[in-house]
Amino acid sequence: MITIDRVSKTKGRTRILYDVSFEARPGRVTGFLGPNGAGKTSTLRVLLGLDRADGGTALVCGHRYRELSRPLTRVGALLDGSGAHRARTARAHLRWVAASNGLPGSRADEVLEVVGLTGDAGKRAGRFSLGMSRRLGLATALLGDPEVLILDEPVNGLDPSGIRWMRTFLRERAAQGHTVLLSSHLMGELAETADDVVVIDKGRIVVSGSVAEVTGDHRTLEDAFFALTAQSGGASW
């Protein structure tokens, strides 16, 4: 469960988040949708304790991220890059993260298999393509078999089969009762993957609900998005 309640944030002199509130529930894929610069990454960084909010609360599993003991076993996160040192092999990176979180080294090969990187386990992370780096980042997020997954633009850099794989993987994860929150600016992709959608524009939540609710009478989620953001002052994609 993820609960974000009236989070506000200023960077420099600019207010970038205005009373952002929404929930992501277990057993559902929640899509966090918005144009470039809308505030998706900023919200996720507050949620993951990487940035401090000026006001409001952002809770994962009922706690602030920083208060979680053994956080990797509760929350898996994928922001930009794989997080691996260029000179480390994929397996060595995963074993290192596992060891520093009190997890068995055997998890490294298990998660490499889950993300389809078994054949690349001995390759240095610096030689990975963008898509392979995303998979390695996801493998790292899965090490502790967490109940919550938080992914920032997870399909960036993936080829069509990779996108399809990611969609199936996230759907299965939610079907097992986990909470999945992913940000994206790809509306078509989110409409295929998500159960619920939260739309953010210029630092404000514009609408949230199930894909069907948010789509409403519009033909597609994309049509709904443009109509909604036009009502809230217009958006540029």
Ligand SMILES: Nc1ncnc2c1ncn2[C@@H]1O[C@H](COP(=O)(O)OP(=O)(O)OP(=O)(O)O)[C@@H](O)[C@H]1O
């Ligand atoms: N360090 C910073 N200093 C000042 N402004 C910043 C900083 N980081 C982000 N911003 C601003 O905050 C706003 C939200 O940015 P954010 O990266 O959260 O958007 P986003 O929705 O994730 O966009 P994208 O889809 O492009 O990744 C933008 O207007 C951005 O310019």
